[in-house]
Amino acid sequence: MEYITITTGFLIILAGLWAIMTRKNIIRIIIGFSLFDTGIHIVMVSMAYVKGGVAPILDKNELLTDTANKIVDPVPQALVLTAIVIGLGVTALMLAYAMKLHSEKKSLDIESFKDLKW
Amino acid sequence: MDFKIISALLGIIMLAMSFIAIYHKKMIVAVIATGAVGLFASIMYLFLAAPDVAMTEAAIGSGLSTIIFFYVLNRIRSNDKEGRESDEIDEVIK
Amino acid sequence: MELLGAIITLMGSFVLLVASIGLIRMPDVYNRLQVGTKATTLGTILSLIGLVFLMPGWWGKLILLIFFVMMTNPVSSHVLARASYFIKIPFTDRTVVDKLKVSTKAQKVEYEEK
C-alpha cells in the first residue's frame, strides 16, 4: 500500500510544480504551492509506514509489550505535523502579498510584474 | 482488510482533483478542488496509521486555508470591480 | 447483534449511494440540495448507528457525532439555498410556483450597518 500512496504523493508533487511553473495567475501559483506541500507530506508519511504497523498511540495493553515491533514510525509524523501548520502560515503570508500586489497594479498576471526583471 | 484498492482509488480521485485545481477556468472551483485534495489526503493519512496528521490536515488543510483563500478572493473581486459589473452573474452561473 | 449492526451500516451506505445518484439526476440546484441534505444525513446516521451495535463501548463519541451531523448539515444547506436564491440561480422549467418572488415582505433586502 505504501507504494501506491508514495506514487500518488510524487505525482501530486509534479502536478504542483507544473502549476507553479506554467500558470500565469498568482493565486493559481499559490494553489500549486499548496498542492506541492500536500504531496511532500504524503511522501513523508508513507516513508514512515511500517508493514502491518498500527498508529503509535498505546491505548491498549497488548501494545505495551514489544512496542517497537507493532507501531509505525512516530518521528516523521511529528515532523509533518509541524510542517502542515507552517505551511498554513506561509500560504497566508503569500496570499497577503498577492493581495498587496493586486492593489498596486490591478492585475494578478505574473507577466505584469517586471520591475525586478533583468 | 487490505487497503490497497481503496488507497489506489483515493489516489486517482486526488489526482483528478488536482488536475481540476490547476486547469479549471474559475478560481473558486480551483480553490474548492484544493480543499477536496486536502480532504482525501486526510483519509489517506488514516490508512497510513497517522491519525495526528490526519486531524491536522482536516482542520487546517481543508478548513482554515480554504477560508483564507476565500477572504483574499473576495478582496480581489471587490478591488477590480470597475467595468465588469454586468457580467458578474454570468460568471457565477457559468 | 453484530450482524444487525453490519446490515444497518450497509443500509446507510446504500442511502449515501442514493444521494449521489440523486445528485446526478436532479434537474436544478434546489432539488439537488434537497436530495443531498436528506440522504447524506440519514446515510451517515445509519452508518454510525450500525457502528453503535457493532461496538457498544463507543456509544458516547458516536452519539455526539450523530448530534453534530444533525445540527450542522441542515444549517449549511439552508445557508447555501438562501445564497443561491439571492444570486438568482435559475429554476428548472418544471417549477410551478415561486412565492418568494411575489412576496413584497421578502423582496426588500436588509443590510447590516457597521
Add this chain to the structure above:
Amino acid sequence: MKNFFITFLILMIVWILLNNTFQPDILIVGAVIALFLSMFLCKRCELFTDMNFTPKGIIYTIIFLGVFMVDLIKSNLDVTRRVLNPALPIKPGIVEVKTKLKSKFARMLLANSITLTPGTLTVDVKDDSFFIHWIDVKDEDVKVASKEIVEKFEKYLEVIYG
C-alpha cells in the same frame, strides 16, 4: 441564570460523551472548563430563555424526537422513490408557510426539522413566514401548506418552548 445553567449542562454532557468515563478527576477538569467557557461566552445570550423545564416539556421532547426520526426515514424513502423512478416525478416550487413560534431556538429547530423531512427545504425566513422549497407542490395556499408542513412539529415545539 437559566441560560448560564443550560449552557453549562450542555458543555458538561459534551465533555462526558467525549471522554466516555465518569472518573472524578476528569469530571472536575470538565466542570472547571465548562464553568469558565459558559461565563466567558454566554454573558448575555438568550437562547434558552423560553425553554420549559416541566415534566410535560421533557415528555414532549422525547415524542418530538420520535416523530422527527420517523419523518426522517419516511423522507428518505420518498427521496429514494423519486430518484430511482425513471420518470423523475417532481413538481417543485417555493411556497410560503406561517408559524406561531417566537423563540429563536425553537424556530431554528423547526427550520432544521423542515429541511430534514419529506421533500421540503427552508430557503428563507422573514418574521413569521418561512419560504420553503417543496419538491412536490400539493397546494399553493398558505394555510394548506402550513397545515401540511409545519403543524406536525409546531404542536410539540409550542409546548416545549412556551
Add this chain to the structure above:
Amino acid sequence: MKKLFVFIILIALASMLYPLLDTFHGNDKLSELSQFYAQSENVSKVNAQNLVTAVVVTYRGLDTLGEVTILFLAAAIIAFFLKTESEKRTLRKNSEIFKTAAKMLVPIITMVGIYIFINGHLTPGGGFQGGAVIASGVILMLLAFPNMEFNHKFFEALESISGVVYVGLAAFGAIIGLGFLDNAILPLGKFGELFSAGAIPVIYSFVGLKVGAELSNILNKFKSVQAEN
C-alpha cells in the same frame, strides 16, 4: 515552446525522484531512533500514551518552539502588512437560523478544541489541532455576526501570556537541573490517565491557546481588510 522547456525540467525532476521510489522497499521495522523512543523504559520515562506527542513536546521540543516562533512571525508580518482601514461596509443580513445555530455551536466547538489539546497525550491531537479548531470557532462567530467587535487586546494578551508561560516552563526544567523542556518537572502520574506525563498536558495547553490566538488574529486581519463591496 516555454511549456516544452518546463516539461523537460519536470521530466528531469521526475527521473531524479524515481530512484527514491525504486530503492524504497517498504519498512519492515522501525528506524533505530524510533526504536529507542519505543523502548518500554523510555516510554515509562515520558509516560505519555501518544508517542507522537512525546516526540513533539519533549524529544523534539525545540522544533516546536521554533515552529511557534515562525507562526508568530507570520502573524506579526501579516498584521504589519495589511493595514486596517476602517471603511464603512454594508453586508446582507445573515439568516436568523444561521445566527442561532452559530450561537449554539461556538461554545461546543471551543469545548471540543479544549478537549483535543488537553487530551493531547492520550488521544490524537494536541496543541496545533486544538488551536486550529478554536480558531474555527472564532471565525464562525465572525461570520455570523460581522458587526461584533473582535477583542484584539484579549487575544494578544492571551498569546503573549501563553508564549511566556511556555518558555518559562521549558526554562524551569533547565533551572532545576533536569534539562530544557523536560516534562518531569511535574509528577509523572499513572500511565493512561488525564493527569499523567508530567508537564506535557500543561505545555500543550499553552501551545494550543497560543496557536489558537495567533490563527484567530491572522483570520481577523484578513477579514478586517475587506473593502466595501
Add this chain to the structure above:
Amino acid sequence: MVNTILIVAVAIILLSIGLTMIRFVKGKTSVDRVIAFDVMSIASIALIGILAYVTQRIIYLDVAIVYGLLGFLAVIIIAKYLEKSL
C-alpha cells in the same frame, strides 16, 4: 461475515464518492460543485467510522468529530462569498 458486509459497505461509499465526482466535474454552476463537496465530506465521515471499526481503534473517531464540526464551515464561507457579503 461482518467484515465482508463492511467491505461491501466501504465499496458502496467509495462508489458514491466517485459518482459525486461526476457532478463535481460536470458542474454547470458553482453551487452544484459546492453541494458535491459537501456530500463528499459527509460521506467521508461514514468512511472514517467504518475504518475505525475495521482497525478496532476508538481514537480514529476524534478525526471524524473534527470533520463533522468543521466540514460545514467551508460551505458557509463559500455561500457567503457567492452572495457577496463576506
